[in-house]
Amino acid sequence: MNQGPWTEIDAQHDWYNLPRSAPPKRSATERVADFLEVYGDYDEATAREQARRCVECAEPLCVSGCPLGNRIPEWMLLTAEGQFLEAAALSRSTSNMPEICARVCPQERLCEGACVLNGRAEPVAIGAIERFINEYAFAHGAVDPVPAPPNGMRVAVLGSGPGGLSCADELARRGYAVTVYESQPTPGGLLVNGIPAFKLEKSVVARRVSLLEKRGVVFKVGVTVGRDMSLAELQLEHDAIFLGFGAQQARPLGIPGSHLAGIYDALPFLVQKNTETPLDMPPIDVRGKRVAVLGGGDTAMDCLRTAIRCGAAETLCIYRRDRANMPGSRKEYDNSIEEGARFSFLTSPVSLLGDAEGRVTTVRCVRMELGAPDPSGRRSPRPVRGSEFDVPVDVVLTAYGFELVPFPPGSDLAMIKRNDRGEIAVDDQQMTSVNGVFAGGDLVRGPSLVVHAVRDARRAALGIHRYLSHRRLFELDADQTDHLSPELTT
Ligand SMILES: Cc1cc2nc3c(=O)[nH]c(=O)nc-3n(C[C@H](O)[C@H](O)[C@H](O)COP(=O)(O)OP(=O)(O)OC[C@H]3O[C@@H](n4cnc5c(N)ncnc54)[C@H](O)[C@@H]3O)c2cc1C
Ligand code: SF4
Structure with missing residues (x-):
């Protein structure tokens, strides 16, 4: 003190x-x-x-x-x-x-x-x-929403993660008729199909979704935009569009041996163990096994803790920087340790080795040391020469971050401009290069946080409201001047 x-x-x-x-x-x-x-x-x-x-x-x-x-x-x-x-x-x-x-x-x-x-x-x-x-x-029943009087305009929200849900909520409060299109069977995005229930129970997300339904928001699930419906079709039926597709494509491991059996991306593993969402893949069995998780973010820790709950004999997180420079939450790191996970910091995998049947048996690693800070302020790791060592494993889970899922082939979504990092580019109102099409969340900033998706969505909803209010004023002006002769209206 x-x-x-x-x-x-x-x-x-x-x-x-x-x-x-x-x-x-x-x-x-x-x-x-x-x-x-x-x-x-x-x-x-x-x-x-x-x-x-x-x-x-x-x-x-x-x-x-x-x-x-x-x-x-x-x-x-x-x-x-x-x-x-x-x-x-x-x-x-x-x-x-x-x-x-x-x-x-x-x-x-x-x-x-x-x-x-x-x-x-x-x-x-x-x-x-x-x-x-x-x-x-x-x-105490104090959150029940009262539907706002309809304002006669329709907005399509594509994707139902925290970005999509927040944008839908903001617009429904202003009287817009909002329809959410979601490719998965359950709304919620990574709140449901990513973040495990021990951090956020599914019923908490379902309660939010049902509040939106009471507000008048319509959910159309099992619809993949770009494949089942085009952007052009949605534009015909709606006055504006919000894109909240997220970024759920796993970054590649990029080391020899990545093809071996027993190596899985984090997200399908988490979805399989944490949700009822059907996946087109056989069950991943970690019971009694030695599980290595590669990466040092929230996803890596969620994998460790999910594997522990599924009966893994040992769980080891392999991460190239030290604990202070680890991107994952400190609170969740402490929880992982309490639950029995181990961490190997300043360690980077260089290759994955397998047995005669092609199953992974070993993560070959190298020790790392930290050099000067990179542009993000975090110190860059570099390998220590001659420090290779082997970690015996049965299952490897990769959590190296995410990038945008490519749009379905031939989709007209491809016309929307991207920034240098490949994310969807937006202006300060969250509007994309296509008039009336707004975007937010991981789709525009890369893998980030729930609270950032909520912030983008609130800004986008305001942007949509301003955009449509201006358009309506313009249309009203045009209606009122229709009866005037052309020379008076120019
Ligand atoms: C395992 C894991 C743990 C995390 N833990 C945390 C944490 O503890 N705290 C935190 O703040 N953040 C955490 N995050 C990050 C957070 O979940 C994301 O930043 C956030 O969910 C992004 O929200 P979003 O709305 O942009 O996209 P998402 O939540 O990714 O939702 C996008 C939705 O769009 C749908 N979709 C995609 N393409 C289409 C299409 N063509 N047609 C229709 N629908 C489509 C998807 O199915 C999905 O439902 C975690 C992420 C992961 C992967
Ligand atoms: S929303 Fe804001 S106040 Fe609430 S936990 Fe997140 S950062 Fe803190």
Whole structure:
């Protein structure tokens, strides 16, 4: 605890005397036996107490640390006073899925990482309080939507990940008739077919989808746009379009031996073990096996923890940088360790070796050291000469990140311009190179975060609203001047 000249002033604040307390968490032994969520909710007294740790800064850094600019100090004050429904209403005013962001945001890099208490004490538990107030609002029936009066315009939302769902929500609130087209049988995108249930239970996503349905949003699932319907057909039937296809194509491993049996991409593995979504592939069996996961992001840790729940004998994460430079969430790293996963940092796979039947048996690795920081600020790893060693394995899961899935061959989606990195290019209103077609989420920024997809979608919905409002004004003007002679209208 801080003992400097500020001690007297600090002592007047609740954070000085009240330590941060984590929400209830199931023991590692209990939770590896199922896929249920790891964390529970605060009780009312703890939520109020924890909210009182907020110092109500005049210029709150947590608000700038949150990509949605959530009004955190305001809902902290309401929570501290026990006005939970008012706090939740305020949190919903800047976020379309606060109960989901509260569960999956890497808070230590966002709102909580920016909290002014850091360095003097533990930050305010923003994520846990956001989750508490919103679950409280659901439990008290305070989230039921009232459909907005129709404004006569139609928008197609393509893809139902957090980007698509948030855009649909924002537009439905403004009276647009929204239809969501989704290629999978269940809406939710990676919230369902990626992020495992122990981080985000499927029922939480289904509850959000059903709220949208109550708001009047129509879901058409099992429709792959570009194959079953063209962009041109959708443009004929709708006034504007939002693209939220995400980026779900696995980046290639690019080392010798990648073709061997027993090597799988992360996403099909996670989908097979975490969902009912049918996949055209045989079951991946990890029971009693030694599983190596290649990569160091959230997906890698989700694979380790899913493999543990499926009975793997050993799970090892192989990652080329050190722990400090690992992109995955710190909280989920700690959870992985508690559940029995092991990590080999500063290690890079150079090849995969197999047996006579062509099954993978070994990951050949090289030790790495960190050099100068790259343009992203992270230190670049380089191999240590002569440091190769072998890791015996039965199954390898690859989690090297994602890129855009190519559009179906011959699709008119291909006319939409891309940036240098191959992602869909948008302007500051999220509009693509095609008039009236907007985009957001992983499709425009590459693999990112749920909260970033929500932010893009909110901006796109506003862009669509402005675009269509201008168009309507223009059409009204034209209608009113139809009866005038041509010389008066030019
Ligand atoms: C395993 C894993 C774990 C993750 N963990 C976290 C985490 O803990 N926290 C976090 O913030 N982020 C996490 N992420 C990242 C996060 O899930 C994504 O950034 C986010 O889901 C992107 O949202 P989106 O709406 O852009 O796309 P997606 O969620 O990818 O949704 C895109 C949707 O579009 C549909 N679609 C694609 N093409 C078509 C088509 N042609 N026609 C119709 N539909 C189509 C897809 O089926 C999908 O449902 C994780 C990602 C993965 C893979
Ligand atoms: S949306 Fe994410 S970053 Fe923003 S307050 Fe909630 S948990 Fe923090």
